[in-house]
Amino acid sequence: xxxxxxxxxxxxxxxxxxxxxxxxxxxxxxxxxxxxxxxxxxxxxxxxxxxxxxxxxxxxxxxxxxxxxxxxxxxxxxxxxxxxxxxxxxxxxxxxxxxxxxxxxxxxxxxxxxxxxxxxxxxxxxxxxxxxxxxxxxxxxxxxxxxxxxxxxxxxxxxxxxxxxxxxxxxxxxxxxxxxxxxxxxxxxxxxxxxxxxxxxxxxxxxxxxxxxxxxxxxxxxxxxxxxxxxxxxxxxxxxxxxxxxxxxxxxxxxxxxxxxxxxxxxxxxxxxxxxxxxx
Amino acid sequence: xxxxxxxxxxxxxxxxxxxxxxxxxxxxxxxxxxxxxxxxxxxxxxxxxxxxxxxxxxxxxxxxxxxxxxxxxxxxxxxxxxxxxxxxxxxxxxxxxxxxxxxxxxxxxxxxxxxxxxxxxxxxxxxxxxxxxxxxxxxxxxxxxxxxxxxxxxxxxxxxxxxxxxxxxxxxxxxxxxxxxxxxxxxxxxxxxxxxxxxxxxxxxxxxxxxxxxxxxxxxxxxxxxxxxxxxxxxxxxxxxxxxxxxxxxxxxxxxxxxxxxxxxxxxxxxxxxxxxxxxxxxxxxxxxxxxxxxxxxxxxxxxxxxxx
Numbered sequence: 001x002x003x004x005x006x007x008x009x010x011x012x013x014x015x016x017x018x019x020x021x022x023x024x025x026x027x028x029x030x031x032x033x034x035x036x037x038x039x040x041x042x043x044x045x046x047x048x049x050x051x052x053x054x055x056x057x058x059x060x061x062x063x064x065x066x067x068x069x070x071x072x073x074x075x076x077x078x079x080x081x082x083x084x085x086x087x088x089x090x091x092x093x094x095x096x097x098x099x100x101x102x103x104x105x106x107x108x109x110x111x112x113x114x115x116x117x118x119x120x121x122x123x124x125x126x127x128x129x130x131x132x133x134x135x136x137x138x139x140x141x142x143x144x145x146x147x148x149x150x151x152x153x154x155x156x157x158x159x160x161x162x163x164x165x166x167x168x169x170x171x172x173x174x175x176x177x178x179x180x181x182x183x184x185x186x187x188x189x190x191x192x193x194x195x196x197x198x199x200x201x202x203x204x205x206x207x208x209x210x211x212x213x214x215x216x217x218x219x220x221x222x223x224x225x226x227x228x229x230x231x232x233x234x235x236x237x238x239x240x241x242x243x244x245x246x247x248x249x250x251x252x253x254x255x256x257x258x259x260x261x262x263x264x265x266x267x268x269x270x271x272x273x274x275x276x277x278x279x280x
Numbered sequence: 281x282x283x284x285x286x287x288x289x290x291x292x293x294x295x296x297x298x299x300x301x302x303x304x305x306x307x308x309x310x311x312x313x314x315x316x317x318x319x320x321x322x323x324x325x326x327x328x329x330x331x332x333x334x335x336x337x338x339x340x341x342x343x344x345x346x347x348x349x350x351x352x353x354x355x356x357x358x359x360x361x362x363x364x365x366x367x368x369x370x371x372x373x374x375x376x377x378x379x380x381x382x383x384x385x386x387x388x389x390x391x392x393x394x395x396x397x398x399x400x401x402x403x404x405x406x407x408x409x410x411x412x413x414x415x416x417x418x419x420x421x422x423x424x425x426x427x428x429x430x431x432x433x434x435x436x437x438x439x440x441x442x443x444x445x446x447x448x449x450x451x452x453x454x455x456x457x458x459x460x461x462x463x464x465x466x467x468x469x470x471x472x473x474x475x476x477x478x479x480x481x482x483x484x485x486x487x488x489x490x491x492x493x494x495x496x497x498x499x500x501x502x503x504x505x506x507x508x509x510x511x512x513x514x515x516x517x518x519x520x521x522x523x524x525x526x527x528x529x530x531x532x533x534x535x536x537x538x539x540x541x542x543x544x545x546x547x548x549x550x551x552x553x554x555x556x557x558x559x560x561x562x563x564x565x566x567x568x569x570x571x572x573x574x575x576x577x578x579x580x581x582x583x584x585x586x587x588x589x
Contacts, residue, residue, distance in 0.1 A: 012390075012393075012397065012398075013394075015390050015391060015394055016391060016394050016395065016406070019387065019391045019467075020409060022387075022464065022467075023409075023410070023413050023464075023468070025428070026421045026422075026424030026425055026428065026464070027421065027424070029424050029427055029428055030420060030421075030423075030424045033427065082306065082307050083307075085303055085306050085307045086307035086311075088303050089304045089307065089308075092303075093300065093303075093304065096304055098308070100581075102304070102307075102308055102311070103580070103581065104577050105308075105311040105312075105315055105316065106311060107576075107577070107580055108315065108573065109315065110518075111518060111573065111576060112522070112525075112569075112573075113521070113522050113524060113525020113526065113527075113542060113565065113569075114522075114525070115525050115542045115545050115546060115562075116525055116545075116562050116566065117315075117318075119322070119549060119558060119559075119562055120318035120322045120562065121314065121318050122549075123318065123321055123322055123325055123555060123559065124317060124321045126555075127321055127325075144314060147314075148310075148311075148315060151307070151310070155307075180299050180300075181299055201415075202414075205414070205415055208417075209417045209418055209419060211419055211528055212527055212528065226417070226419050229419060229420070229423070230528070233419070233423045233426070233532055234531065236426075237426060237427055237430075241420070241423060244420070245417065245420040245423075245424070248417055248420065249416050252415045252416055255415075256412065256415065260408075
C-alpha cells in the first residue's frame, strides 16, 4: 500500500509536469527565438534585439495593433453589458417563454465553429447591404461579431458568479424596501464586480486575438493585428511575429500579476472589515 | 380593429417594458438579430441559384395562377452529395475531431484528476497555470508549433542530437502536426470542466469502496469515472464541436492531405466566391454538429438545475 501511494504520487507529479511542459513549451519557444539574431528558422545564432527594432518600424503591425485595441475595448464593453443582462435573466427568471431557446442561443457561440458564425454574419450583412445599402464592412461589423462571441463567454462568467451569490442578500434588501432596480444597482452589482472585471478582460483578449471572425467581417482598411500576423504566419516563420508574441506575453503577465495582487489585497481588506464588523 | 389599436398603443407607450421584460428582451433581441437571423439567411441562400443568391428576399416564393409556389433549389446539395471530395472532407473532419477529443480525454483526465487531488493550497495555482495560456494569443501559440515541428525545427534537432533518427522526420504539414496543434489548443477546454467536476467529488465514496475491499484501480473505474460522467461529456463536447469546423490550425499546421471542412468552407467563399455553395456546406456542418450541440445544451441545463437545488 505504502509503495503504491508513493508510486501514485510521483506518477501524478510526472503527469502534471509533462502536461504543463506541453502547455508552455510553445510559449517559451516564442520568447526565446524572438531574441535570435538570424532569420533562419529555429537555429540559434546569438542574442539580438534586431526583431524588436524592426517591429517598431513595421507600420502594418503597429496600425493593426491600434485598431485591434480599439475594437477589443469596444467589444469587451458591449459583451459584458449584454452578457450581464443575459446572465441575470437566466439566473433570476426560471420560467419565461422561450427560455430554452434563449439559453441555447446564449451559449451556442461558445462551441460553434467560428467559420460558421463568421460566414453567416457576413452573408447577412452582405444581403442587408444589397437591400438597404448599409452597413459597409469595417470596424462596426467586426465589433458586432466579437460582441456576439464575447457575450457568450461573459454570460458564463457572470452567471456562475450570480449562482454562487446568496439569494438571501437580495431578499433582505427587498424586505428593507428596495425596489427591483435598486436591488440590482445597490446589492447585486457591487457583489459581482470581480466577475464583471474578469469577464471584461477575457472578452478583451478574445477580441484582440480573433482571426476568423475578423477575416470574414473586415473591410478594406480595417486589417486587425491578428489578420496581419495570420497572413504572415501562413507564408512561413517571421521573427517579427515572435517579437510581437513576446511583448504580448510580457504585457499579459504583468496584467495578471497586478490583477492577482489587487484581488488578494481587496480580499484581505474585506476580511478585515468583516472581522471588524463582528467585533463591534 | 379596436383591439388592434389598443395593442398598438400598448406597444408604443412602452408600458409593457417592465424591468424583467427588458432584462430578457435586450439580449434576446441581440441574439436573434446576430445569431438566429444569419442562420436563416444562410439556409435561404443555400437553397438558391448562384446568380440570385445576392438578393435573399426574392425568388423562393412565387405567385402564379392563384397558387403560391415554393421553389427550392436543392442543386447545391445534390452537387455536394455527388462529389466524393466533399463526403471525404466531412468524414475526415469528423475523424480529426474524434481523434483530438480522445487524446484530450486520455491526457486531460489524469491531469484534472491529479490537480483535484493536489493539496488544496496549491490547487488555485495549478488552475491558474492552466488558464494562463488562454490569455496569450491562440494564433501565436499555434504558430509556435510551426517552429517546433519544422524539418529544421526544435524537435527534429533534438531527435538528431540524441541519435534517435538519422535524418529529419517530416512532421510539419502532416496529420501528426495537425493533431498536435488541435490537442494543444483544446486541451484546457477538456481539463477545466473535468477538474471542476472531480474537485467536488466526495472522497468518502472512495474510502467506503476501500473499506469494502475494492482496490484503488477498481474504485477508480467503478466510482470516480461514473461520478465524473457529466464532466467527461462537457469536456468532450467543448473539444469536439469546435474541432469539427476548425480553420486556423489546419491552415497553419495541416497539409494538403489533411482535409478539413472549415478550409473548404473558407475557400468556397474567399477563393471561389460561391456563396450558395459556401452556405450549403455551412448548413451541412450545422447538421453534423446538431446532435453534439444538443448533448452539450442538455448538460448545461442539468448543471444549472443542479446548482439551483
